[in-house]
Amino acid sequence: MPELPEVEALRLGLLNHLIGRKIETIQVFKPKLVYSNSNKRIECSYKKNEFETELKDQVFKSIKRRAKNLIFEFESGKIMLVHLKMTGQMVYQDSNVTTLGGHPIQLSENKLPNKHSHIIFDLDKGQLFYNDTRMFGYVLYFPSMQEFEKRDHFKGLGLEPMSEEFTLDYFKAGLKKKNKSIKSVFLEQSVVVGLGNIYCDETCFLAKVRPDRLCKSLNDDEIENLYHYAKLVIDHAIKEGGSSVANYLLADGSKGNYAFFHNVYQKSGQPCKTCKKPLSKIQHAQRSTVFCESCQK
Numbered sequence: 234m235p236e237l238p239e240v241e242a243l244r245l246g247l248l249n250h251l252i253g254r255k256i257e258t259i260q261v262f263k264p265k266l267v268y269s270n271s272n273k274r275i276e277c278s279y280k281k282n283e284f285e286t287e288l289k290d291q292v293f294k295s296i297k298r299r300a301k302n303l304i305f306e307f308e309s310g311k312i313m314l315v316h317l318k319m320t321g322q323m324v325y326q327d328s329n330v331t332t333l334g335g336h337p338i339q340l341s342e343n344k345l346p347n348k349h350s351h352i353i354f355d356l357d358k359g360q361l362f363y364n365d366t367r368m369f370g371y372v373l374y375f376p377s378m379q380e381f382e383k384r385d386h387f388k389g390l391g392l393e394p395m396s397e398e399f400t401l402d403y404f405k406a407g408l409k410k411k412n413k414s415i416k417s418v419f420l421e422q423s424v425v426v427g428l429g430n431i432y433c434d435e436t437c438f439l440a441k442v443r444p445d446r447l448c449k450s451l452n453d454d455e456i457e458n459l460y461h462y463a464k465l466v467i468d469h470a471i472k473e474g475g476s477s478v479a480n481y482l483l484a485d486g487s488k489g490n491y492a493f494f495h496n497v498y499q500k501s502g503q504p505c506k507t508c509k510k511p512l513s514k515i516q517h518a519q520r521s522t523v524f525c526e527s528c529q530k
Contacts, residue, residue, distance in 0.1 A: 476492045
C-alpha cells in the first residue's frame with residue numbers, strides 16, 4: 234500500500250494534467266467501488282447512476298490530500314474522494330502523453346482501457362482511468378464539502394506530521410494515552426498519519442528506539458527524538474517522491490528515490506549503518522519489522 238509520501242507525489246503529478254479539465258462523460262463498470270469505504274460494499278445501481286450523473290460536466294478545481302486519501306474538488310463545490318488502497322492506479326492519457334500513478338499494472342502500459350479499468354472519465358482533453366486489480370480501493374462522490382465533512386470520513390485520524398498543529402506537546406500527550414507499542418500506534422494513524430510500515434521503521438531507527446517498545450515506557454527525550462525524526466523522515470520522503478520499494482509509481486511513471494536512503498526497511502541481516510552488526514527482523518503489529526538490537530533500545 235502506498236504511504237503518505239507516495240500519495241502526495243501522485244497528487245502533485247495529477248495537478249499538472251487535471252486542473253481546469255472538464256468531465257464530459259463517466260462510465261462506472263464496478264459499482265461497488267463508488268458505494269462506500271467499508272469492507273462490505275455492494276453494487277448499488279443508485280450510487281452508480283448518482284456518481285455518473287452528478288460528476289458529469291464538472292471542472293477540476295483542486296486536488297488535496299488527507300493522510301492517504303486524495304480529495305478532488307470541483308468548481309461547483311462537489312467532491313470526489315479517492316483511496317487507492319493496495320492495488321489501485323490512476324492514469325491520465327491524452328494524444329501526447331500517458332501518465333500513471335499508483336500500483337503498476339503492466340497491461341495499462343500498453344492498453345487502455347483494459348480489464349482492470351473500472352471507472353473511466355472522458356475529459357474535454359484526454360481521459361482519466363481508475364484501474365484496480367483487486368478492487369480494494371474506492372472512489373466516492375459528495376455533493377459538497379459540507380456534506381463531506383458531515384460524513385466524518387476521517388474520524389479517528391491523527392494529525393499530518395508536517396502540519397502546524399502537530400506539536401511536540403500534542404505528540405507527547407497522544408503517545409502517553411496509549412497502552413500499545415510505538416509501531417502499533419503509528420500504524421493505526423490515531424496520533425499521527427503517514428507513518429506506515431516503511432517510515433515507522435525508519436523513524437524508530439533514527440530515534441534509536443525499538444519499534445516494539447510500549448509507548449508508556451518512553452521517556453521525554455525518546456518521545457522528542459521520535460517526534461523530530463518522524464517529521465524529518467516524512468519531509469525527506471516527500472521531497473524524494475516516496476520509496477517505490479515494491480509496486481508504487483509516481484504520476485509521471487517514475488519511481489520514488491527515498492528507498493536509496495533506507496536504513497533498515499527490508500534490510501534484515503545486513504549490517505547496521507551505525508554499529509555494523511546484523512539488523513534483526515521480527516513480526517510485530519502484523520508486519521515485518523526490522524531494527525538494530527544494538528543501537529535501538
